[in-house]
Structures are given as C-alpha cells and as structure tokens.
Amino acid sequence: MSRFRTPKEIFFVTWVQVLKMRFETSTIKDIAKALGLSTSTVSRALRDRYEISEETKKLVLAYAEKVNYRANPIARSLKERRSYSIGIIVSEIANNFFSQVINGIESIAYDRDYHVIISQSHESYKQEKLNVEHLASRSIDGLLIALSSETQDIDYLRDLYSKGLPIVFFDRVPENFETHKVIANNFKGSFDATEHLILSGKRVIAHLTNSETLSNTKERLEGYKAALSKYHIEFKPELVKYCQHGGMHSAELEQAVKELLPLKPDGIFISSDRLTTGCILALKNTNPEVAHKIAIAGFTNSNLVELFSPSLTSVKQPAFEIGQVATELLISMIEAKRPITEFETRVLDTELVRMKKNLGNRYL
Amino acid sequence: MSRFRTPKEIFFVTWVQVLKMRFETSTIKDIAKALGLSTSTVSRALRDRYEISEETKKLVLAYAEKVNYRANPIARSLKERRSYSIGIIVSEIANNFFSQVINGIESIAYDRDYHVIISQSHESYKQEKLNVEHLASRSIDGLLIALSSETQDIDYLRDLYSKGLPIVFFDRVPENFETHKVIANNFKGSFDATEHLILSGKRVIAHLTNSETLSNTKERLEGYKAALSKYHIEFKPELVKYCQHGGMHSAELEQAVKELLPLKPDGIFISSDRLTTGCILALKNTNPEVAHKIAIAGFTNSNLVELFSPSLTSVKQPAFEIGQVATELLISMIEAKRPITEFETRVLDTELVRMKKNLGNRYL
DNA sequence: AAAAAGTGTGCAAACGTTCCCAAAAACGTT
DNA sequence: AACGTTTTTGGGAACGTTTGCACACTTTTT
Numbered sequence: 025m026s027r028f029r030t031p032k033e034i035f036f037v038t039w040v041q042v043l044k045m046r047f048e049t050s051t052i053k054d055i056a057k058a059l060g061l062s063t064s065t066v067s068r069a070l071r072d073r074y075e076i077s078e079e080t081k082k083l084v085l086a087y088a089e090k091v092n093y094r095a096n097p098i099a100r101s102l103k104e105r106r107s108y109s110i111g112i113i114v115s116e117i118a119n120n121f122f123s124q125v126i127n128g129i130e131s132i133a134y135d136r137d138y139h140v141i142i143s144q145s146h147e148s149y150k151q152e153k154l155n156v157e158h159l160a161s162r163s164i165d166g167l168l169i170a171l172s173s174e175t176q177d178i179d180y181l182r183d184l185y186s187k188g189l190p191i192v193f194f195d196r197v198p199e200n201f202e203t204h205k206v207i208a209n210n211f212k213g214s215f216d217a218t219e220h221l222i223l224s225g226k227r228v229i230a231h232l233t234n235s236e237t238l239s240n241t242k243e244r245l246e247g248y249k250a251a252l253s254k255y256h257i258e259f260k261p262e263l264v265k266y267c268q269h270g271g272m273h274s275a276e277l278e279q280a281v282k283e284l285l286p287l288k289p290d291g292i293f294i295s296s297d298r299l300t301t302g303c304i305l306a307l308k309n310t311n312p313e314v315a316h317k318i319a320i321a322g323f324t325n326s327n328l329v330e331l332f333s334p335s336l337t338s339v340k341q342p343a344f345e346i347g348q349v350a351t352e353l354l355i356s357m358i359e360a361k362r363p364i365t366e367f368e369t370r371v372l373d374t375e376l377v378r379m380k381k382n383l384g385n386r387y388l
Numbered sequence: 389m390s391r392f393r394t395p396k397e398i399f400f401v402t403w404v405q406v407l408k409m410r411f412e413t414s415t416i417k418d419i420a421k422a423l424g425l426s427t428s429t430v431s432r433a434l435r436d437r438y439e440i441s442e443e444t445k446k447l448v449l450a451y452a453e454k455v456n457y458r459a460n461p462i463a464r465s466l467k468e469r470r471s472y473s474i475g476i477i478v479s480e481i482a483n484n485f486f487s488q489v490i491n492g493i494e495s496i497a498y499d500r501d502y503h504v505i506i507s508q509s510h511e512s513y514k515q516e517k518l519n520v521e522h523l524a525s526r527s528i529d530g531l532l533i534a535l536s537s538e539t540q541d542i543d544y545l546r547d548l549y550s551k552g553l554p555i556v557f558f559d560r561v562p563e564n565f566e567t568h569k570v571i572a573n574n575f576k577g578s579f580d581a582t583e584h585l586i587l588s589g590k591r592v593i594a595h596l597t598n599s600e601t602l603s604n605t606k607e608r609l610e611g612y613k614a615a616l617s618k619y620h621i622e623f624k625p626e627l628v629k630y631c632q633h634g635g636m637h638s639a640e641l642e643q644a645v646k647e648l649l650p651l652k653p654d655g656i657f658i659s660s661d662r663l664t665t666g667c668i669l670a671l672k673n674t675n676p677e678v679a680h681k682i683a684i685a686g687f688t689n690s691n692l693v694e695l696f697s698p699s700l701t702s703v704k705q706p707a708f709e710i711g712q713v714a715t716e717l718l719i720s721m722i723e724a725k726r727p728i729t730e731f732e733t734r735v736l737d738t739e740l741v742r743m744k745k746n747l748g749n750r751y752l
Numbered sequence: 753a754a755a756a757a758g759t760g761t762g763c764a765a766a767c768g769t770t771c772c773c774a775a776a777a778a779c780g781t782t
Numbered sequence: 783a784a785c786g787t788t789t790t791t792g793g794g795a796a797c798g799t800t801t802g803c804a805c806a807c808t809t810t811t812t
Contacts, residue, residue: 051768062792067770077790094525098465099768102797124481142506159459301692328665333697426762441760463798466767486785545810
C-alpha cells in the first residue's frame with residue numbers, strides 16, 4: 025500500500041491562481057526592461073529621488089503612467105517591514121460614538137497615506153485579544169484601541185508594546201500604561217449633566233454606568249458625585265448600578281432598572297451611549313407608566329436623540345476630534361525618530377445638549 | 389557648487405526602523421537553523437503537508453510554539469499573490485443597516501481566515517471609486533460593495549472585474565453587471581409597508597426615496613405602486629420625492645418635506661434607513677405640528693425605533709444574513725476552480741415591524 | 753540481486769520591492 | 783592629457799514565504 029503521492033490538492037487550481045497569470049499588473053521590472061534601465065533606477069525615479077536625472081525621471085514616469093503602473097504595496101511592506109496601516113479596536117461600530125471616532129481616524133490616516141483596519145471586540149475580552157493579535161500578526165504599524173468593558177488584564181498589550189508596537193488608547197484607557205491617551209472630559213461632562221438634572225428640580229438621581237473597571241466609569245462617577253455634593257445632595261451608593269457588559273445584554277439592563285425603580289429616582293444619569301439608549305428601552309419595556317416621569321440625562325452621540333421619547337438631555341463627546349487627535353499622536357509615534365518617553369493625555373471637552381422643553385414636555 | 393549629496397532624509401531614522409531590528413519575530417529560517425532543517429521542510433511541516441514525517445512535524449510544531457512563531461502574512465501574500473483579505477464598500481458605517489451587514493460579513497470571513505477592510509463612500513461616487521482603487525492596489529482578493537447613491541458609471545468596476553477581481557454586490561446592485569448579487573426583497577417589503585398604511589386608513593400616501601438610479605429605489609417604487617393599485621388608489625407621481633444624496637444633507641430632506649406637505653399626505657412610505665430617520669427629523673424640525681398626524685412607514689434597521697416619536701412602522705432588512713450570504717458567494721468565487729459563469733441573485737425577505745398602537749397613539 | 757516504487761528532505765528560484773555598493777559617464781582642473 | 787569630482791546608473795542582496803525539482807534513503811517487487 026503506497027501513500028497517495030499526488031493528492032488532489034495538486035490539481036486544485038483556484039480561479040485566483042489562474043487569473044493571477046493574466047492579471048497582468050506591470051512591475052518595476054517590466055518598466056526597466058522596456059526602457060532598458062535597471063530596476064534600481066526605475067524604483068528611484070518613481071520615488072523621485074535626487075540621484076536620478078530629470079530626463080530619466082520623465083521617461084520613467086511617462087511610461088509608468090502609460091502602462092498604468094501601480095506599486096505593489098505588499099512587496100513594499102515586506103521590504104520595508106511596515107505596512108502603512110493602523111489597526112483600530114472598538115467594541116462596536118454600530119455605536120454612534122465609535123463610528124464617529126472612526127471617521128475622525130480615517131480623515132487623518134488617509135491624508136497621511138495610512139490605511140485603517142477596523143476590528144470589533146463586542147465588549148468581549150477574548151475577542152479583543154484575538155483581534156489585536158490578529159492585527160499585530162498582519163504587521164500593522166500602530167494600534168488605536170478603546171478597551172472592552174470586560175478587559176482587566178492588559179499584559180498582552182504591554183507585550184506587544186514592548187516589542188515595539190506603538191499604541192494609543194482612547195475613550196477607555198488603562199491607568200498604568202505609559203503611552204499617549206485621548207479622552208473626553210468625563211468629569212466635567214458628568215458634572216454638567218448631573219447638575220442639569222438637579223437644576224431642573226430632581227433630587228433622587230440614580231446613576232447607571234458601565235463596568236466598574238473602566239477608566240471613564242470612574243471619572244464619570246466622580247463628576248456625578250461632585251455635582252451632588254455641590255448642591256448638598258447626599259451620595260447614595262445604592263443609586264449607582266454597574267453594568268458589566270456595557271448593556272450588550274438587555275437582561276442586564278432590565279435587571280438594573282428593576283433594582284433602581286423601587287428607590288423612586290426622579291432622575292437618572294447614564295454614563296454611556298449604549299447604556300443610555302438601552303436603559304430607555306428597558307424602561308419603556310418594563311415600566312412604560314413611569315418612563316415619562318423620570319428625567320434622563322446620559323452620554324450619547326446618537327444623532328437621533330431629537331427623535332427619542334421620552335426625550336433626554338445628552339452629553340455629546342467630541343468623537344470625531346478624539347479620533348483625529350488619537351491618530352495624530354499615533355502617527356507621530358510611528359514616525360518618531362527615537363523612542364518616545366514623554367507621553368500626553370489629551371482631554372477634550374464634551375457638549376451638553378439640553379432636552380428641548382417644548383418637545384420634551386408636550387407628551388408628559 | 390555641487391548639489392547636496394547627503395540630504396537629511398538619509399539621517400532620518402524613524403522609530404519603526406530602529407525597532408524592527410529588535411522586533412525579533414522569529415522566521416521560518418530561524419526555526420530551520422535551530423533545528424538543523426531546511427526552510428522548505430519547516431514550511432511544509434508548518435503547513436502540515438503530507439510529505440513530511442510525523443516526527444519532523446512534531447518537532448517543528450513544538451519549536452514553533454516555543455518561540456511563538458507567527459507566519460508573516462505579508463511574505464505569504466507576496467509569494468502567493470493574494471492577501472486573504474476582502475474589501476467592503478458601504479456608504480456609511482454609522483448606518484445601522486450597514487453595520488449589521490458588516491457584522492454578518494465578518495462572522496463568515498473570520499471563519500474562513502479572511503480578514504476584511506472596510507471603506508466608506510459617504511454616498512460620493514468619487515470617494516467610492518478612490519476607495520475601491522485603493523483597496524484593489526492593496527491586492528484584496530475580492531470586493532463586497534453597495535453602490536453609493538451618486539454612482540452611475542460602474543465602468544471602473546467592470547475594469548477590475550475583467551482583470552480578475554471577484555466582486556459581489558449587495559443592497560444596491562447594478563443592473564447590467566453579471567455577477568453574484570444579494571438583496572432584500574424590496575418589492576415585498578415596500579408592498580407590505582404601503583399596504584399597512586392603507587389598511588390603517590391612509591389614502592394619500594407619499595413616497596420618499598433615494599436616488600432614482602439605485603436598483604432598490606426602483607424595486608421599492610414598484611412595491612409601493614403595487615400596493616396602491618391593489619386597493620385601487622391612484623398613483624400620483626407628484627407624491628414621490630427622490631433624494632439624490634440619500635439624505636446625507638439635511639437641506640435636501642427639508643426641501644422634500646416642504647414640497648410634500650402642501651399635498652396633504654396622511655401617510656409617508658420611506659425607502660431607506662437614513663431617509664427614514666432623516667425625514668422624521670426634518671418633519672419635527674420644520675413642521676412639528678403635523679409630525680404626529682402623519683403615519684410613517686419606512687425602511688430602517690435601527691434598533692432604536694421603539695424609542696422614536698412619532699413612532700413608525702418599519703421594514704427591517706435581514707442585514708446580518710445579507711452580509712453572510714454575500715460573503716459566502718464572494719469566497720466561493722475567490723476559491724472557485726474555474727471562472728464562474730452562472731451567477732445568482734439572492735433575495736432575502738424583509739420583516740415588517742408594526743408600530744405599537746399603545747405607544748404610538750398615546751401622544752396623538 | 754537488481755530494479756522499481758515509496759518516502760523524506762534540501763536546493764534554489766520566485767514574488768516585487770528597496771537600497772548598499774560599485775561602476776560608468778560627464779564635467780572641470782591642472 | 784591625465785586626473786579628480788560630481789552626477790547618474792546598474793548589480794545584486796535582502797525582506798519571509800512557497801514550491802518544483804532533484805536527491806538520498808528505505809522498502810517492495812520481480
């Protein structure tokens with residue numbers, strides 16, 4: 025019995041394989057041959073190096089144009105050991121905040137000739153780690169990441185960082201990790217929102233928030249507390265509810281609402297996009313009769329808040345700008361002449377969008 | 389006077405360049421050397437080829453594991469002339485429909501070891517073309533695309549296709565382009581929505597829709613017409629408003645609303661996600677007094693419809709599934725043994741989510 | 753006992769670039 | 783006229799893989 029020496033795979037020729045034969049994309053070599061030059065000269069001419077005479081450059085450029093030459097970025101990446109691409113990790117692109125951040129990132133990246141690869145963690149630590157490692161193995165030049173709500177252990181990021189992968193955190197940033205970070209002014213945003221609730225006469229203000237471990241959870245809690253304290257309202261821990269999964273599971277939210285309502289809050293301050301919309305939904309689903317009696321203020325970048333009923337006061341983060349700034353910092357790290365040692369944490373102000381009284385109250 | 393022979397660039401050493409020296413990622417060569425084997429053997433062992441003895445395989449695998457070997461996908465891409473990545477073009481990731489499609493795409497792609505690169509056209513033809521060409525030059529193995537609302541000329545896609553780039557269209561598909569396509573059952577979705585409006589007593593039903601050139605615009609118009617006709621309601625062309633930019637500019641929507649209202653519609657059927665939310669916003673902004681008097685039914689995949697006021701009846705597309713099916717078709721093309729000649733257009737059913745009476749009417 | 757077949761491994765070329773190093777050409781200077 | 787300089791070009795290795803082919807060794811067949 026002999027082993028199968030010529031297994032099927034050998035005859036398995038895919039369409040790509042057939043096509044690549046005539047997917048005739050001209051290379052530097054072709055140009056060189058056609059023009060009777062060497063590949064080095066052509067390469068340099070195309071990259072507009074000083075060593076090449078104007079004449080030759082013109083010649084090469086014209087011919088390249090004629091045959092519609094496109095440099096092969098893969099080959100370039102291999103040679104230069106970098107990919108001109110940056111990785112992005114967010115929990116969910118369907119989240120308005122993150123999609124706006126991504127738009128900001130792209131606006132800068134494309135300008136600087138980087139391209140971006142987006143990955144979603146879906147608020148799962150496992151998924152996050154998997155994606156980051158996948159990206160790293162695709163040799164991205166840098167990473168922009170907002171941690172998932174589950175993430176506690178960031179040693180895997182430390183590892184990559186110490187191996188030379190530039191990383192910039194945004195929105196959800198770790199505490200003990202020395203690199204650039206870009207966040208919204210969470211304290212002030214929360215303070216303003218809570219104060220707004222107080223000024224409109226609310227006294228029992230609950231706080232619904234994300235996983236306790238997230239950086240912005242802490243900051244937002246502080247803002248909430250500070251506002252209460254300014255108006256001499258006692259802080260009651262039982263009015264604060266944490267959602268481990270960031271509102272990814274509706275059960276989690278309904279549970280939180282269920283626990284909160286018996287405490288008779290007349291206002292709720294909610295600290296994240298997904299939680300805000302999720303909470304209103306849960307409220308409407310489980311206790312429609314009180315949904316319109318509780319004033320709500322929350323972080324959200326939804327551009328549809330004006331449509332919501334019950335209406336709410338929202339804290340809008342400068343998402344686009346956060347993306348831009350983070351990208352600028354990242355690219356500066358990537359292209360820095362020496363390892364960076366001075367890191368900055370940029371804090372961008374939020375905007376409070378007050379509920380429109382005329383609309384908001386009409387249906388109360 | 390001599391030219392500057394040693395320009396600054398020569399001394400411009402970036403951090404990446406420094407780092408890649410010690411970004412010690414072990415290669416096949418290293419493994420080979422360490423184990424006293426040839427690179428070919430190692431390569432084959434890692435790819436689990438039949439020619440290599442079990443013994444050697446074990447050895448190699450163990451060592452690779454030990455030094456945490458990661459294959460360099462760039463090198464592999466260069467050699468194999470494919471990148472194991474597929475490009476996606478949508479108009480806007482912030483759009484619920486598209487972000488759900490993307491989730492569907494990813495769910496399949498990652499399983500099959502492809503990774504995805506997302507680009508946004510922002511409903512601009514120019515941007516779309518630019519992005520596609522950028523992706524193509526990054527040697528994606530295939531393309532999934534929903535055309536922008538501006539797009540008329542798809543010759544540039546034909547070009548790439550004829551050069552061997554597999555393309556699958558979804559949602560917005562061209563007519564005269566022979567390839568796989570995946571769409572929702574737009575006719576039925578529109579019919580159902582329009583019928584729903586009629587059955588709830590509306591008789592003057594306007595239709596707000598996307599650019600006239602889009603495939604699904606036509607199909608949805610037909611569904612709308614068919615429902616009218618079934619109930620012997622005369623079709624009036626002046627009740628149909630097209631939005632060239634798909635609602636990207638609020639002025640466009642406000643203009644449409646302004647033109648529509650004098651015709652005293654008691655119902656509006658809207659044919660796209662962005663238009664639906666945009667129209668309600670425009671209605672509320674320009675004519676809040678009538679906003680709640682007009683029944684609205686529209687395509688949208690927003691998971692927040694329940695929060696909207698005025699509430700609406702929505703047509704939900706099976707976005708996730710559309711993404712999955714499109715990806716499966718694309719990968720089948722990429723990996724096909726011979727050029728495909730039989731193409732299919734998959735049509736997936738939509739779901740009508742009726743407005744909740746108890747909520748919807750409470751504030752009328 | 754020799755030939756044939758089966759099995760495991762290695763050599764070397766290729767993928768399309770970039771860039772170091774040298775060589776050739778053009779130009780001045782003595 | 784011979785030699786330095788400056789400017790322009792080319793040769794060829796390298797980046798990390800994959801793979802056709804050749805080779806050597808082992809086993810089976812005749």
